Every structure is written in C-alpha cells, then in structure tokens.
Amino acid sequence: MTMVDAAGTRPGSDPSGAAALNNKTHLWLQSDLADAKQRLEHGELATAFESLQHAAESALTDTEWTVLNKTLVPASGDMRDYVSIAIYNWPCNATPSGCKPYPGSHWPKCNNKTGLPWRACDGIVDKHAVNAGDSPHASKTRSNAISLALIFALTGNATYADKACRVLDKWFLDARTAMNPNLAYGQGTPGINNGSHGSMIEWTSLAETIDAAVLLQSADCWLQSTLAAKFQAWLSALLDFIWITGAHEMDGERYMKNNHGTWYDSTVLSLALGAMNKNVGLQIAGNVSSLRIAHQIEPSGRMPEETGRNNGASYSIYNMQAFTNVAALADWFGYKFWSYETHDGRSIRKALDFLIPFALYEAPWPFSQATEALNFNGLVGPLRHASIALNNRTYEVVACRIFNDTRAYADQQINLLKPPLFNVTQDECTPLPPVPRSWLQAHLPLPFFMRGS
Numbered sequence: 001m002t003m004v005d006a007a008g009t010r011p012g013s014d015p016s017g018a019a020a021l022n023n024k025t026h027l028w029l030q031s032d033l034a035d036a037k038q039r040l041e042h043g044e045l046a047t048a049f050e051s052l053q054h055a056a057e058s059a060l061t062d063t064e065w066t067v068l069n070k071t072l073v074p075a076s077g078d079m080r081d082y083v084s085i086a087i088y089n090w091p092c093n094a095t096p097s098g099c100k101p102y103p104g105s106h107w108p109k110c111n112n113k114t115g116l117p118w119r120a121c122d123g124i125v126d127k128h129a130v131n132a133g134d135s136p137h138a139s140k141t142r143s144n145a146i147s148l149a150l151i152f153a154l155t156g157n158a159t160y161a162d163k164a165c166r167v168l169d170k171w172f173l174d175a176r177t178a179m180n181p182n183l184a185y186g187q188g189t190p191g192i193n194n195g196s197h198g199s200m201i202e203w204t205s206l207a208e209t210i211d212a213a214v215l216l217q218s219a220d221c222w223l224q225s226t227l228a229a230k231f232q233a234w235l236s237a238l239l240d241f242i243w244i245t246g247a248h249e250m251d252g253e254r255y256m257k258n259n260h261g262t263w264y265d266s267t268v269l270s271l272a273l274g275a276m277n278k279n280v281g282l283q284i285a286g287n288v289s290s291l292r293i294a295h296q297i298e299p300s301g302r303m304p305e306e307t308g309r310n311n312g313a314s315y316s317i318y319n320m321q322a323f324t325n326v327a328a329l330a331d332w333f334g335y336k337f338w339s340y341e342t343h344d345g346r347s348i349r350k351a352l353d354f355l356i357p358f359a360l361y362e363a364p365w366p367f368s369q370a371t372e373a374l375n376f377n378g379l380v381g382p383l384r385h386a387s388i389a390l391n392n393r394t395y396e397v398v399a400c401r402i403f404n405d406t407r408a409y410a411d412q413q414i415n416l417l418k419p420p421l422f423n424v425t426q427d428e429c430t431p432l433p434p435v436p437r438s439w440l441q442a443h444l445p446l447p448f449f450m451r452g453s
Contacts (some may be wrong), residue, residue, distance in 0.1 A: 004404055010452060025211040026273045027328055028417050033215075036416045037154050039380075047411035049154070056151040059144035064170040065137035066177035072132040074185040075194035080178065083185040084133035087325050089117030090126045098370065099124060103308040108192075113179075117191025122129050123310035123371045135186075135202050136178075140173045142209045150213035152219060154416070161219035165227060168213060173230045181237035186247060197252035197260060200242070204263050207270035207325055210235065236275040242268060242344075243280055257295050258305035263323035265292065269329035285330035292326070299345040301354025312367035316355060317378040323348045324382040327389070338389035349390065352382055359402055378404055393422040402430035 025031065039045050065071075069081050074083035090096065092110035099121035101107055107119045130136065148164035151157065170177050185200020213231050216222040242250045253264045265284050270383070272281030296303050306315035327337040341347040357363050359376035380399050386427060387395035403409040406429050 008013060011095040021424055025214045026332055027207050028211050028215075030153075032418050033150075033153050033416075035419045039419070040154065045410070045415055048416050051411070052147060052154075052416060053151055053412055055143070056160055057439055059167070061133045061150050062140065064143045064166050066136075066170050067134050067179045068134065070134050072134075075188075077141055078180065080180045081431075082134045082138065082179055082184050083128040083195070084135040084187055084189040084199065084202060085118075085126070085188055087122065087130050087135070088120045089118040089126050089189050090121055090124075092117060092119045093164075095119055095121055097125050100310055103305075106375065108414075110313055111191075114191075117158070118189050120189075122302065131306075133186075137207070138179075138202065142205045146205070146212045147338050148207050149215040150416070153215045158219060161216055162221050164212065164216055165221035167228060168209075168216075168231065171216040172234050174243055175187070175228060178234070180355070181234050182246060184249070186192060186243075195249075197250050197254075197256075200250065200253045200258065201260050202266055203267055204322070206267050207329065210270050213274075232275060235271055237276050239268070239271040239277060239280065242271070243436065255291070258303075259322055261321035261412055262296070262319055262326060266325040266329060267320050269326065269333075273329065273332060279332050280291065281329075285333040285335045288326055288335065288337060289342065292323070293337070293340065293346050293348065296340050297346045297348070297351045299350070301347075301350035301352070302352075303351055307367040310368055310370045311372045313358070313365050313369045313374055313376070314372050314402055316351075317376065320351060320355065320382045322376060323351065324385050336389075338386060344429050344442070349386065352379070352386055352395075355379060356398055360398065380409075380412055380414050381418075384386065384418050384420065388418070388421045391421070396420055396422045397424055397428050400424045403429075405429055431445070 008042045025033075036045060040049055067082060070083065072083050072085070076082040090099070092107070093112045093115040093352065099119070101124075102120055104120050104213055105120075108117055109115075110119070145164050148160045150166065151163065152161040172178055183195075183199040183203070185195035186202055187197075188195045213222075214227075222228055223322055226344065250264075252262055254266065254268075255261065263266070265288060268284050272278070274283065296305060298304060303316055303319055306312060306319050309315045323337075327335075330337055339349075341349075355376070356379075358365050359379055365374055379403065382394045385398035385404075386392065387399070400406060400409040403412070406424060406426050409424070409429065
C-alpha cells in the first residue's frame with residue numbers, strides 16, 4: 001500500500017485531479033440503487049422502502065431550515081456562522097447526576113456563581129444547550145435532503161427532488177440564508193473557548209448529503225439552476241477552511257486518536273470527492289493505516305479509546321461505522337482497507353470481529369454502557385460492507401442473527417443502499433440467545449479473552 005507523507009503540502013483546489021474523480025455518488029453506488037429499484041419492482045424490500053418513504057413524506061412538510069433559525073449567537077456576531085455547544089457540556093454548577101469527565105481528563109475549578117467554565121459529562125446530553133445552536137437544524141437539513149434524494153432516485157417522483165433542492169438551497173446556497181463555509185464556532189465550551197475542532201463531529205452525515213446532491217443531478221430543479229456549481233463551490237470552500245485557513249484548529253480533530261479522528265477522515269474524504277480535490281483525498285487516505293488503524297485498534301480488535309467511554313459499546317459501534325465510511329471513500333483513491341492489516345495484526349476487520357460475540361450475546365459486554373441501552377443494530381452496515389469487501393458470507397449471517405429472522409433483516413434500509421452479496425436462510429438466522437461458541441470459533445477469530453481451551 002502506497003503511503004503519502006503526512007507532512008505533505010496543503011493544496012487548495014486541484015483541477016488536475018478533477019477528471020479522475022468524476023462527480024458521482026461515493027458511499028451509495030448508483031448500480032446498487034438501480035438493483036434496489038429493480039427489486040422493488042418485483043415486490044421485494046417493501047418495508048424498507050416504506051420506512052424511507054415515511055421519512056421523505058415527513059421531510060416534504062418540514063421547515064426548510066437555515067442557520068438563521070438558532071437563538072445562540074456565535075462569537076463573530078454573524079448569524080450565518082455555524083455555532084453550537086458541545087453536546088455533553090453543562091454549566092459546572094448544574095451538572096446532572098452521574099456526570100463523569102472524559103477518560104483521562106479532569107475538570108477545572110468551578111465558579112459556582114457564574115457556572116463557568118462548563119464541564120463535559122461524558123454521555124449525558126444538555127438538550128437545552130444543544131437546541132439553542134445550529135446542530136439540530138443542520139442535522140435535520142441533512143437527513144431530510146438524504147431521504148428526499150433517495151426516494152427520488154428510487155421512484156423518479158420530482159416532488160421529492162424539488163423539496164430536496166429547496167432544502168439544500170436554503171441551508172447551503174441562498175445568499176440570504178446560506179451558512180458560511182466554516183466550522184469555527186461549533187462545539188464550544190463556555191468559559192473556555194468559543195468553538196473547537198470538535199465541531200466536525202456534528203457533520204458526520206456530510207458524506208451522505210454530498211451523495212444526495214449527486215442523485216439530484218437528473219432533476220430539473222438541479223439541472224435548470226446554478227445549484228450544482230454553487231454546492232461544489234461551497235464544498236470546496238469548507239474543505240479549504242478545514243485543510244488550510246482553519247487548519248490551526250481543525251488539525252486538532254485530525255490528530256484525535258478516537259472516533260473523532262476517524263470521522264474527520266470520513267468528512268474530509270467526502271469533501272475531497274465532492275470538491276474533486278484528488279490531492280487532499282490521497283493524503284488523507286494515505287495516512288489511515290498509520291493515524292487510525294495502528295493507533296486506535298489493538299491486535300485483539302478492541303478500540304480502547306471507545307471501550308473506555310461511559311457508553312463503550314455505543315462508541316465502539318460509532319467508530320466502526322466511521323471506519324466503514326473511510327474504507328468505502330478511500331477505495332476511490334485506490335486503498336483497500338478491509339483487507340489491510342498492520343505488521344502486528346491490527347485491522348478494521350479485527351475491530352469488527354471483536355464486537356461480534358457481544359452483538360450475538362455470546363458474552364456479556366464487559367465495559368461501561370451507563371446511559372444508553374445496549375444495542376448492536378448499528379453494526380448491520382459494517383457487517384454488510386465487510387461481507388462484500390471480503391467476500392465472506394459469515395458476516396451476512398451474523399448481521400441477520402442480530403435481527404433474529406430473515407424478514408426483520410430484509411426490512412433494514414441497508415438493503416436499499418447496498419444489496420447483499422449472499423442470501424441467508426431462516427435456519428441460519430437463528431433466534432437469540434445464545435450462539436454456540438463452537439460456531440463462532442469455526443467462522444471468526446474470537447477476541448483473545450474469549451478463546452476457549
């Protein structure tokens with residue numbers, strides 16, 4: 001695998017690489033969506049489609065949100081700047097029961113009169129503070145655009161495309177309401193800073209949003225306007241902020257050794273593809289093995305920065321989803337991370353294998369999961385990608401077993417986005433629990449502490 005020097009130059013636009021990338025979907029392959037459309041015509045995937053259509057119908061009547069809808073004012077005074085309070089932050093004199101700092105960190109002294117500086121309570125969200133900023137509306141904008149564009153791609157119904165165009169236009173492009181392409185004031189901590197590199201973690205669905213915009217290319221609302229050119233310019237400007245003008249702060253996210261760093265790679269790779277900047281994409285993809293896999297995943301597959309969190313299972317799954325995105329996006333730059341392994345046995349595949357016995361209730365989760373229910377449904381995407389990338393049927397069987405039966409599994413939306421390579425029978429998709437240790441040992445390597453004699 002060719003490595004790219006992490007200390008390489010930081011280019012802005014890269015026209016020489018544009019033609020090689022092309023403007024196409026990168027997480028959702030259009031051939032996969034065409035396959036799903038054909039299966040729908042044959043009466044398959046009905047429940048998965050109904051769930052997606054319900055989300056799209058809700059989006060049709062939802063507000064077209066903008067950065068002007070917030071009540072929190074960014075330090076710049078410009079309401080078009082994105083702003084948010086870090087989701088686990090609370091006034092230091094009003095922290096909730098069970099509040100714990102991030103692993104390895106400590107709280108500064110509290111001024112009980114002012115409540116400053118605010119404190120992070122790992123895993124406990126201050127909804128009032130979050131709702132005052134842009135994060136909820138930005139998230140809703142992206143999810144609405146994604147649902148609408150997918151339904152348009154599957155049905156050809158222009159009503160969904162027209163709404164998606166308006167949703168994207170209002171948030172990103174309309175000169176009167178468009179968000180300034182920077183993340184300087186996101187994830188702030190009152191009393192400490194006005195914003196931080198952590199703002200990037202609030203944009204994890206940007207890759208899907210970029211794909212959604214590409215799906216609108218055949219729609220009149222996108223074709224008969226300047227939206228496509230404006231959106232690409234906006235993506236380029238945001239990439240320049242992250243990579244150049246705001247790098248003094250955003251690089252803090254790049255070098256995080258947990259899920260924040262992995263999601264940084266996912267976001268920047270998607271921006272590089274959307275802005276057609278091949279040089280940046282190659283630099284990010286070229287360092288995944290050293291910055292992410294080697295630093296975050298132990299030879300056993302455990303991700304200690306995630307298992308050490310207050311909700312260790314949730315964060316392990318979250319990081320696994322980020323690695324799945326990174327593997328899919330880096331593939332466009334020639335990197336095959338599902339089959340990559342370090343010299344001492346660290347790999348994305350090992351990280352997934354580590355979680356499987358717990359997902360199948362072969363063993364109890366041995367780390368903290370304090371404020372959220374234990375739920376491994378979020379592994380279905382990584383398992384599907386692994387089954388295809390590695391041509392391994394076992395991952396498909398495991399995914400089905402998480403859902404107990406083939407019908408419930410067939411209803412998952414992953415089947416619309418990335419159809420399975422293998423079919424699983426009801427006999428294989430046995431109810432939970434338990435899954436015999438012998439079955440796991442025969443099909444997947446167990447984590448070191450679960451291996452029997």
